Amino acid sequence: MGELSVNHLLGIKYLNESDIELIFETADHFKEVINRSIKKVPSLRDITIANIFFENSTRTRLSFELAEKRLSADVINFSAGQSSVKKGETLIDTVNNILSMKVDMVVMRHPNPGAGIFLSKHVKAAIVNAGDGAHEHPTQALLDSYSIREKLGDVAGKNVVIVGDILHSRVALSNIFALKLQGANVKVCGPKTLLPKYIESLGVGVETNLKKALNWCDVANMLRIQNERLDISYFPTTREYTQQFGVNKAMLNSLDKEIVIMHPGPINRGVEITSDVADSKQSIILNQVENGVAIRMAVIYLLASKIK
Amino acid sequence: MSQKVLLSSKEINIILHRLACQLLENHLDFKNTVLIGIQPRGIFLASRLAKILGEEYGVKDINLGFLDITFYRDDFRRGEKPLEANKTKIDFLVEDKKVVFIDDVLYTGRSIRAALTAIQSFGRPMEIELLTLIDRRFSRHLPIQPNYRGRQVDAINGEKVKVMWEENDGEDVIYLVKT
Structure with a gap:
């Protein structure tokens, strides 16, 4: 050591x-x-x-x-x-x-x-x-990677998608740095308005279709919509955001494989993920x-x- | 740097058997006794003694654990090198048990001091004994003495006792190293 x-x-x-x-x-x-x-x-x-x-x-x-x-x-x-x-x-x-x-x-x-x-x-x-x-x-990103390592054995080579408000999220940026450093493949997913310009320059992929992103990944890290940081309207309504970028149990069950669900907290239940997803076996939120x-x-x- | 052999493989083997017999004399069936090897170097001695007791003296189901004392040491931030932690593996409670600490070399006594604190995290033992293969006389910083000792050695401060184990270092041998 x-x-x-x-x-x-x-x-x-x-x-x-x-x-x-x-x-x-x-x-x-x-x-x-x-x-x-x-x-x-x-x-x-x-x-x-x-x-x-x-x-x-x-x-x-x-x-x-x-x-x-x-x-x-x-x-x-x-x-x-x-x-x-x-x-x-x-x-x-x-x-x-x-x-x-x-x-x-x-x-x-x-x-x-x-x-x-x-x-x-x-x-x-x-x-x-x-x-x-x-x-x-940084400590959030470290504990996220640590939790992935604990659940899947390794971070290198894993596909991780970060979903939500990437623009205002310090969790997203630290996670991108940490995951890339450990050799994971990273994509971000969210409404175009909440994806920073030039985010690809950090070596991450961009996906605006949630279903596609989930089918690609091993781990989905769901971020909260940070209403306190949204100075202007980035999407029409919370309901519309949930329809396009919220994860529910039916969607998880329709995927080809079982993915791991993460969330840095606090959860807005029913917005970015539904309660049955947050409390499901696939979720490692409390392990985090x-x-x-x-x-x-x-x-x-x-x-x-x-x-x- | 020069080194001389303090104990050969044959001598170590005889001493291990004597220590096993001494433990047996005091603890008989080991029903209420647990052996705790102190990480990192005490675990080889502890495993070896448990093996001899099991295979040659028919003691069944010996409780053997390994205790890491890194986070209990009193020289955190005082040494040149950062302290290296090892795995603690104690799958049983030590509450009301007779605990035998096992370490290869007893020098200043500070490791054992740390181990006495660390073991409290696993319960309140009925009593604690100390077994050490090499007891370096006249170098204690604390009033700690072994209950069982393999060999007493007079070594000055510039000298180092190096204990090698077959399973880790290729052969059983103990050197006195002059630097």
Whole structure:
């Protein structure tokens, strides 16, 4: 086992293949740990981590906090809503104030793309990007690939389609980087208005017919329509979106093979997937959540081992 | 760098049989005893002892587990190299069991300290014993001593004890390496 090539996890773009392999191997060990009756190890008892969330989150924040506590790190939480950010404090000032309380690592979610990269250049702490605007969400992509690897044995050579709002999705971009790095074939599928121009330049295929995309793939990663980010109308109605890009059980049953259904959450049941699909045997949505803790433990552990 | 043979294959074999007999004397049918090999190097010794007990002394169904202590060590971030984790494989509860930790070399005692913490994740053992093939005298950092020892060795700090196993390294032999 080596060490990561990076000191921060800002995006999958900055990782290489062996980084991902190392994170997965480490996550295997932690997955065993979190399935014991005592789910905690004392590795990081001298590390303090600040979770700074400038944007709403349930799963990611709980998952990070749990991962940190399972590693015995001290954890402080901060949500922008209840803070002095509202009084006009800048990002660097906010973070430096937190760091002067002797914090070693910052997990940050921020609505602006590149916020993590900016921070890593100006403060002295390991930064983990927990989502920066429509840019990247690296731990989500890692746990998605890890879940595929767990379910299908390998990521390389698998056909993965990402369905939905690709334009506003940091999950999509991080997933594309991660899947390509591991040698998977990737297609994106959605209404033309929600597919970024030049997306092919990332080496992914484009498909606007859902049925065709599903017949091609081994894994379908269904994204949520992010109504909060849709500033203009990208499709006529939610109902029409569901008719064209929603997956239901009848459609799954009509495919030539059994595909794996993934979703990063939160699910809008009845929009991108129906309840019977979300709760079906083909869905690994809850496995993704479980793996999220193991992956985040691995990332935090590996980054912490580089803090001297 | 020079090395001399500390124990040959024949000597190791005799010692393993003696250690197996000593375990047998104290634990008889091993009904309430579990053997725990400490990862990474203790697992070969533990497997070998379990095999001798099973095949030559007719002890049936020995509980054998492997414990990884990486995440319990106290030198995280202090060493030059990142710590390497190994697989923990304990398919039984150690609650109220007699646990025997098995490791190839006892040196500073820190690994065993970590193992004492780690085993708590699997229950509260009735008692814990320690078996070690090589006991490096005068080098302990902690008040930890073995209950069963193969051979006591006086080695200075610059020296290293290298234990090789046939199933992993091609032959059974123990070297004292001077660097």
